[in-house]
Amino acid sequence: MxxxxxxxxxxxxxxxxxxxxxxxxxxxxxxxxxxxxxxxxxxxxxxxxxxxxxxxxxxxxxxxxxxxxxxxxxxxxxxxxxxLKVRPPSVADRDRIERLAQAAPDVSSLIEGTADLLHSLSHHAGVVTTPRPQADPVRQLEFVRLRENRVLVVFVSEAGIVTNKLVQLEFAMEPAELERAAAYLNEKLHARADAAELAALRAAILTDMRADQSALHDLLQKALVLAEQSFAGTGVEKVVMEGESSFLDAPEFSDVQKARALLRGFAEKDRILRVLDRVLTAQEVQIFIGAESEFATVPDVSVVAAPYGRGDRVLGTLAVVGPTRMNYARVIPLVDLTARQISRALAALSEGG
Missing domain, CATH: 1.10.10.10 (Winged helix-like DNA-binding domain superfamily/Winged helix DNA-binding domain)
Known part of the structure; x- marks a missing residue:
């Protein structure tokens, strides 16, 4: 050929x-x-x-x-x-992107707003991964006492991502005990700030606590159990998506079986993460056309993606996912500008925090 x-x-x-x-x-x-x-x-x-x-x-x-x-x-x-001759985003599009970057009160709102904005501007699916745990480790946690020995654990990452986890204990802990346990764990988190990998950070903290518990009182033993349950299963990269159903408006996906296969692809978050993680080492927009993306078992899907981060650290990826006949001349600069503005917003939120 x-x-x-x-x-x-x-x-x-x-x-x-x-x-x-x-x-x-x-x-x-x-x-x-x-x-x-x-x-x-x-x-x-x-x-x-x-x-x-x-x-x-x-x-x-x-x-x-x-x-x-x-x-x-x-x-x-x-x-x-x-x-392809790309054209810069219109003044209206640029203003919307900049308003989101400037107005988002926290990182979680910024991530969710970015997925929605990419969908709104492109009329395709907007996809954003949350900061990778290995690039955005937990830096602070809090415990909130609930009823029936349940505790709400609030994690705050280095980038400002707030996540919650419900823990069921086999013993009661008073609010004052939870406060002291949180202070102890946060001290360990700060002492281990050089451990970028969440798994390494978690292991180091739990090792320290096991070494300490023989010399300390009952509170630390409770805190150790609480910490083990709190950290279990944490550190999972997530995907925020908006506009998956926009594909149904495209004539290429008028076939019901093809549309169902595509929507199943969107439901497979691990598959989406594998696609977008390929962009993490890139310094610019990446375009995957059709089978190149490995996004779904159906053809006619393209992904335009770019990494975002803070300073020199890449935290995650944002993308527009649409039919292969998407308007690349418009979508590529939109994705590029959004990634750059979100990176600036993350830096500002970090400094403000």
Whole structure:
């Protein structure tokens, strides 16, 4: 199969025009409409011949024998890599992104608001991962006494992410005991601030506490049990999503079985994390087209993603997930600007905290 570098100017121009039309209409493109919408310098017969050649080379395909042609994943990849002209976000879009970054009162609100904003601006699914535990360790915790020996554990990460966990104890702890236990654990957290990995941090703290408990009173033994239950199962990266159902408006997903398979893909959070974790080592926007994303068992899905962080530390990923015929020229700069603004907002929230 010929490489993209072997396409001549005529083939590239016709491919570019066809991809643009298909992104805009969602309908297979025939030669005559292509000529009517673009200032191509070739005859209808020549355009038809070139389209047939592009199909033979794997850049186009015909979904039905009597229809026009649509881009393949290979055609989209060539278009995005060599033909796409991105345009800066509009003033209105830029203002909305900046308002979110400036107005979010805390990190959790910022993450949730970002997913919603990406969906609203792109009309596709907005996806944001919470900061990775290994990059954003717990730095403070509090205990809130509830009824029937239950305790609400409140974790605050270095970036300011607040998470809660309900712990059921087999013994009662008074509010004063919980306060002293929290003070003791927070002292250990601060002393172990060099342990970036949550698992290492948890292990070090529990080891210290077991060493201490033989010399201290009953409160520490209770605190040790409380700490073990509090840390168990913590440190899980989460995914915040908005707008998954937007795919149902795309004609490519009018087939019920295909739509169901896609929605199952959104429900598999581990699969989404595997896709987005591939972006963590990147310094810029990454585009995964179709099967490249491994997002779902169905084709016609693309992911435009970028890392966000604080300073030199990458914390997580944000993305727009949509049909392969998404408007890349608009989505790519939106994702890029959002990632940069969210990173600035995280730095400001950290300094403010």
């Amino acid at each position: 010929a490489s993209a570098d072997e396409l001549d100017r005529r083939e590239r121009e016709i491919l570019r025009a066809l991809v643009q039309d298909y992104i805009h209409t969602g309908e297979p493109v025939a030669s005559q409409p292509l000529l009517s919408r673009h200032e191509l310098e070739w005859s209808p017969a020549t355009v038809r011949s070139v389209m047939a050649d592009l199909e033979a080379l794997g850049f186009l395909e015909k979904p039905h024998a009597s229809s026009g042609r649509i881009p393949t994943e290979r055609g989209y990849r060539l278009f995005v890599d060599t033909m």
